[in-house]
Amino acid sequence: ETGVTQSPTHLIKTRGQQVTLRCSSQSGHNTVSWYQQALGQGPQFIFQYYREEENGRGNFPPRFSGLQFPNYSSELNVNALELDDSALYLCASSLNREDTQYFGPGTRLTVL
Amino acid sequence: AQSVAQPEDQVNVAEGNPLTVKCTYSVSGNPYLFWYVQYPNRGLQFLLKYITGDNLVKGSYGFEAEFNKSQTSFHLKKPSALVSDSALYFCAVRDIGDFNKFYFGSGTKLNVKP
Numbered sequence: 001e002t003g004v005t006q007s008p009t010h011l012i013k014t015r016g017q018q019v020t021l022r023c024s025s026q027s028g029h030n031t032v033s034w035y036q037q038a039l040g041q042g043p044q045f046i047f048q049y050y051r052e053e054e055n056g057r058g059n060f061p062p063r064f065s066g067l068q069f070p071n072y073s074s075e076l077n078v079n080a081l082e083l084d085d086s087a088l089y090l091c092a093s094s095l096n097r098e099d100t101q102y103f104g105p106g107t108r109l110t111v112l
Numbered sequence: 113a114q115s116v117a118q119p120e121d122q123v124n125v126a127e128g129n130p131l132t133v134k135c136t137y138s139v140s141g142n143p144y145l146f147w148y149v150q151y152p153n154r155g156l157q158f159l160l161k162y163i164t165g166d167n168l169v170k171g172s173y174g175f176e177a178e179f180n181k182s183q184t185s186f187h188l189k190k191p192s193a194l195v196s197d198s199a200l201y202f203c204a205v206r207d208i209g210d211f212n213k214f215y216f217g218s219g220t221k222l223n224v225k226p
C-alpha cells in the first residue's frame with residue numbers, strides 16, 4: 001500500500017451535477033497530481049498541485065478544478081458533469097514535483 | 113511533446129517462462145521513464161524507473177527494464193513469470209520541461225497461464 005487514500009470509492013451522479021473527490025497524500029509528500037482513466041485507456045493528466053498552488057494542467061476544461069490544503073491533501077471538483085466524465089479518477093502524491101508518483105486506489109465516477 | 117507507445121494490447125506467456133512487455137518513447141531531452149502495474153479495480157503501483165545510469169534497471173517483484181537509447185525503447189522484463197503477475201502494465205514518461213507531467217501509454221494486459 002502506498003499510503004495515498006481517496007474517497008469515495010464509488011460515486012454515481014447525473015448529468016449537470018457537480019462532484020468533489022478527495023485525496024490524502026502520503027505522509028511527507030507535498031505534491032499531488034490528478035488523473036482521469038477512462039475504461040481501457042491509460043491515465044490522462046488533469047493537473048498537479050504543489051504546496052497549495054496549481055503547478056501544471058493537462059487538456060481539461062475549466063470545469064475541472066482543484067484545491068490543495070495546508071496538510072497537502074487535495075480535492076478535485078468537476079462541475080456540469082457530462083456522460084464522458086465517467087471514469088476512474090486517480091490521485092498520486094510525490095515527495096516533491098520531480099519525484100516518483102505513488103497512486104491511490106482511485107474513485108470510480110459514473111455519470112448517468 | 114513527450115509520449116510513450118505500447119505496441120501490444122495483450123501479451124500471453126506461460127508460467128515459468130520469461131516475459132517482455134514493450135515500450136517505446138519519444139522525448140526531447142533526456143528521458144525519465146517509469147513502469148507501473150495496475151490490478152483490477154486498483155490504482156497504479158510503481159515498479160521501477162530510469163533516470164540516468166545503468167541501462168538495466170531493477171525494480172519490485174523481480175521485474176527489470178532495459179533502457180535502449182538507440183532504439184528509444186524501455187522494455188519491461190522478468191526472467192520467470194508468475195500467474196500472479198497477470199495485470200495491466202503501463203509505461204510512462206515524465207516531461208521535466210513541462211511541470212513534470214506524466215504521459216502514460218495505453219497499457220498492455222499481461223496474461224500468465226499456469
